[in-house]
Amino acid sequence: MKHTEWIAILDYGSQVTQLIARRIREQKVYCEIIRFDTPAEELKTRAPKGIILSGGPCSVPDADSPKCDPAIFELGIPVLGICYGMQLTAHTLDGSVHPGQKREYGKAMMKITGDSPLFQGLEPDLQVWMSHGDKVEQMPAGFEVVAESDNCPFAAMQHPEKNIFGVQFHPEVVHTPQGKEMLWNFAFRICKCAGDWEMSKFIEANVAAIREKVGDDHVLLGLSGGVDSSVVAALLHKAIGDQLHCVYVDNGLMRYRETEEIEKLFGDAFGIDLHVARAGDLFLSKLEGVSDPEQKRKIIGTTFIDVFAEKARTLSDKVKYLGQGTLYPDVIESVSPIGGPSATIKSHHNVGGLPDDLQFDLIEPLRELFKDEVRAVGRELGLPSYVVDRQPFPGPGLAVRIIGDITPERIDVLQQADLRVREEIMKMDNHLDVWQYFAVLLPIQSVGVMGDDRTYENVVAVRAVESRDGMTADWYKLPYDVMDSISNRIINEVKGVNRVCYDISSKPPSTIEWE
Ligand SMILES: Nc1ncnc2c1ncn2[C@@H]1O[C@H](COP(=O)(O)OP(=O)(O)OP(=O)(O)O)[C@@H](O)[C@H]1O
Ligand SMILES: O=c1[nH]c(=O)c2[nH+]cn([C@@H]3O[C@H](COP(=O)(O)O)[C@@H](O)[C@H]3O)c2[nH]1
Numbered sequence: 001m002k003h004t005e006w007i008a009i010l011d012y013g014s015q016v017t018q019l020i021a022r023r024i025r026e027q028k029v030y031c032e033i034i035r036f037d038t039p040a041e042e043l044k045t046r047a048p049k050g051i052i053l054s055g056g057p058c059s060v061p062d063a064d065s066p067k068c069d070p071a072i073f074e075l076g077i078p079v080l081g082i083c084y085g086m087q088l089t090a091h092t093l094d095g096s097v098h099p100g101q102k103r104e105y106g107k108a109m110m111k112i113t114g115d116s117p118l119f120q121g122l123e124p125d126l127q128v129w130m131s132h133g134d135k136v137e138q139m140p141a142g143f144e145v146v147a148e149s150d151n152c153p154f155a156a157m158q159h160p161e162k163n164i165f166g167v168q169f170h171p172e173v174v175h176t177p178q179g180k181e182m183l184w185n186f187a188f189r190i191c192k193c194a195g196d197w198e199m200s201k202f203i204e205a206n207v208a209a210i211r212e213k214v215g216d217d218h219v220l221l222g223l224s225g226g227v228d229s230s231v232v233a234a235l236l237h238k239a240i241g242d243q244l245h246c247v248y249v250d251n252g253l254m255r256y257r258e259t260e261e262i263e264k265l266f267g268d269a270f271g272i273d274l275h276v277a278r279a280g281d282l283f284l285s286k287l288e289g290v291s292d293p294e295q296k297r298k299i300i301g302t303t304f305i306d307v308f309a310e311k312a313r314t315l316s317d318k319v320k321y322l323g324q325g326t327l328y329p330d331v332i333e334s335v336s337p338i339g340g341p342s343a344t345i346k347s348h349h350n351v352g353g354l355p356d357d358l359q360f361d362l363i364e365p366l367r368e369l370f371k372d373e374v375r376a377v378g379r380e381l382g383l384p385s386y387v388v389d390r391q392p393f394p395g396p397g398l399a400v401r402i403i404g405d406i407t408p409e410r411i412d413v414l415q416q417a418d419l420r421v422r423e424e425i426m427k428m429d430n431h432l433d434v435w436q437y438f439a440v441l442l443p444i445q446s447v448g449v450m451g452d453d454r455t456y457e458n459v460v461a462v463r464a465v466e467s468r469d470g471m472t473a474d475w476y477k478l479p480y481d482v483m484d485s486i487s488n489r490i491i492n493e494v495k496g497v498n499r500v501c502y503d504i505s506s507k508p509p510s511t512i513e514w515e
């Protein structure tokens with residue numbers, strides 16, 4: 001898709017680079033995270049209105065630390081360096097950076113000491129968030145200092161004529177309360193953006209692009225009923241109408257009565273061509289005796305593709321494309337090459353799990369968006385709240401919530417427990433504040449007493465988290481009365497469970513799903 005106005009974010013590997021993108025996009029300015037060594041020539045051709053250099057874990061004075069093309073400072077495009085980005089600016093333009101002796105990590109008070117468009121409209125004393133060990137020791141020629149903190153004489157610097165700025169702190173994190181205003185100042189006052197990145201434009205432009213790409217061919221879309229694939233379905237339906245075939249796979253690992261709900265919701269309401277592939281037996285037979293989480297995920301990933309391929313054969317010989325709900329966080333993980341490829345925590349079935357000889361071309365219209373932007377597109381397309389605001393549900397389904405072996409009996413116990421968790425939390429007025437909530441079936445049994453008898457039965461863990469995009473999460477502080485009714489209902493109503501625990505771990509270091 002073509003964007004008339006955008007800001008380039010060169011990624012030096014910071015954990016919070018994505019937040020820079022989010023903060024800029026929240027101001028209705030499109031931006032992209034691109035490689036740290038993107039050549040100035042390429043930037044010149046793509047003509048961003050501004051360039052941001054992100055933070056990063058490396059030390060600029062090290063010979064093998066990631067560097068930018070020095071010519072980016074000569075393009076006449078405004079540049080903002082953040083932390084490592086500021087140090088890199090100083091280093092590249094013949095200032096100097098001192099490798100750290102004292103780490104500065106956390107909140108700091110900063111004083112604005114100079115006149116800068118970056119800080120226009122802000123109070124002179126403000127709180128910022130620092131996370132660095134290295135320091136700019138000498139600014140390059142033509143630069144002036146515009147802010148200082150106790151620990152950091154050059155907390156912010158600028159070259160007013162060349163429109164080059166550097167900040168040692170991180171304006172993109174919430175712990176810099178006025179960081180948003182600073183990024184606004186950069187995008188609007190300095191880069192002169194208009195701020196016209198809107199979801200309606202995204203839809204318009206994508207509908208046209210999809211029509212052109214697909215032509216007379218057909219598309220098969222895996223529709224899970226989750227937010228991402230539902231939004232892709234609505235978008236593709238708008239673009240290509242009956243050339244779209246949606247396939248929902250009942251893999252036997254869905255939530256209680258999910259298949260009936262999806263049939264009802266998507267079969268009638270949106271007029272799309274929906275096919276249900278009942279493949280529960282196939283999935284369960286392949287998973288028999290498998291308890292390793294990664295093995296489960298891989299088996300499920302390939303079985304999904306087998307089912308899609310089989311279905312495509314029966315649908316139309318014109319099916320050339322496989323539609324996917326891939327989002328921006330999936331894509332950028334492969335952008336940052338610093339420190340080599342990142343560790344595989346979990347194989348997501350729709351990303352790493354595709355076979356090399358896939359017989360379809362992919363169509364992924366959401367690959368530029370974050371989850372909350374996807375929800376906004378869904379609303380704009382007229383999808384109702386009960387679709388757009390659904391909690392995410394992983395493709396491998398209950399398989400990654402049954403720890404250990406998967407059997408039909410254990411699926412049944414978990415479905416019943418999970419239903420009660422969902423019903424009780426949905427009764428809360430503010431249940432949309434809880435990002436995701438579910439039950440997990442543990443592979444252990446515990447002793448209980450019911451009536452006057454001894455029981456020796458399953459343990460269920462309840463997981464509820466708040467999050468914005470699933471990349472980090474905090475355990476949700478559910479009210480005690482809600483916990484109480486969840487526990488009472490599960491123990492009284494679900495046969496085979498005599499103990500309920502609440503998961504109080506955050507991500508990181510834990511993850512949201514247990515496997
Ligand atoms: N049961 C299923 N049947 C068909 N396709 C599926 C199924 N489960 C997952 N998929 C496919 O895998 C993709 C990724 O799954 P994922 O769970 O990330 O997205 P989603 O289900 O669309 O949205 P959400 O993250 O909100 O659950 C989906 O967009 C969909 O194309
Ligand atoms: O479509 C998916 N396929 C998968 O294989 C998968 N694994 C985890 N998830 C969802 O991703 C978010 C982050 O999960 P984790 O903290 O467990 O990695 C949470 O929202 C998880 O539910 C998946 N979604």
Ligand SMILES: NC(=O)CC[C@H](N)C(=O)O
Pocket residue numbers: 014054055056057058059060082083084085100131132133134135
């Ligand atoms: N957060 C950062 O960008 C840190 C930059 C550099 N690694 C330092 O320690 O100073």
Ligand SMILES: [Mg+2]
Pocket residue numbers: 224226227392393394395
């Ligand atoms: Mg899903």
